[in-house]
Amino acid sequence: NPLQGAQFVLAAHRISQLPPDHGAEVAFAGRSNAGKSSALNALTGHRGLARTSKTPGRTQQMVAFSLPPKVQGEGLAPLQVRLIDLPGYGYAKVPPELREHWKQEIDGYLHQRQSLRGIVLIADIRHPLKDFDRMMLDFCFATQLPCHVLLTKADKLSRNQSAQALAALRKELVEGGTQATAQIFSSQTPTGVDEARDVVVRLLNT
Ligand code: GDP
Numbered sequence: 001n002p003l004q005g006a007q008f009v010l011a012a013h014r015i016s017q018l019p020p021d022h023g024a025e026v027a028f029a030g031r032s033n034a035g036k037s038s039a040l041n042a043l044t045g046h047r048g049l050a051r052t053s054k055t056p057g058r059t060q061q062m063v064a065f066s067l068p069p070k071v072q073g074e075g076l077a078p079l080q081v082r083l084i085d086l087p088g089y090g091y092a093k094v095p096p097e098l099r100e101h102w103k104q105e106i107d108g109y110l111h112q113r114q115s116l117r118g119i120v121l122i123a124d125i126r127h128p129l130k131d132f133d134r135m136m137l138d139f140c141f142a143t144q145l146p147c148h149v150l151l152t153k154a155d156k157l158s159r160n161q162s163a164q165a166l167a168a169l170r171k172e173l174v175e176g177g178t179q180a181t182a183q184i185f186s187s188q189t190p191t192g193v194d195e196a197r198d199v200v201v202r203l204l205n206t
């Protein structure tokens with residue numbers, strides 16, 4: 001597993017507190033309780049890496065995880081590689097000021113971050129895309145940033161229902177003109193973990 005060895009670096013309340021903007025990183029975004037922490041844990045093979053929670057909206061920080069630096073060749077400094085867990089967003093009980101704070105921080109992060117190679121957007125397969133998800137997709141479309149959608153908790157649906165949900169999302173993505181890709185995922189069964197990991201590794205290598 002090339003994402004194994006991920007380690008907690010820091011939790012930040014502002015972009016300026018994130019690790020220096022060198023190297024390559026992939027950011028994980030999703031509404032609160034979508035299953036983002038569970039996905040990060042499944043992808044890195046590290047059960048306790050991201051804090052999963054039964055209480056939505058608890059994780060209100062940007063969290064940086066480092067991966068083993070990538071050797072680039074003789075005379076070249078190793079490339080710093082990271083995963084960034086963006087704060088869960090969209091949970092009703094989050095106070096409006098805090099919500100506005102994160103909206104601005106995420107927006108700033110997406111616009112400014114040079115090392116950002118792509119977004120993994122986590123969405124519950126049982127629900128249609130919400131405003132937050134569309135905002136992320138619109139942003140990626142506008143900036144040509146690669147976006148890969150994990151339709152997670154697929155174990156909650158039959159195979160047939162999952163396939164239908166994926167087809168509907170792909171249709172929506174194509175009609176929206178985005179280049180975003182999508183797949184079925186479950187951190188529970190697990191399903192689609194290798195596929196998602198390959199996407200993350202490919203993004204980190206671009
Ligand atoms: P986050 O808020 O997006 O980080 O979501 P968590 O990873 O903390 O998950 C929220 C809830 O959904 C927890 O109760 C998880 O156990 C559950 N969950 C997460 N992923 C899956 C999945 O793939 N299948 C099922 N059935 N439940 C999941």
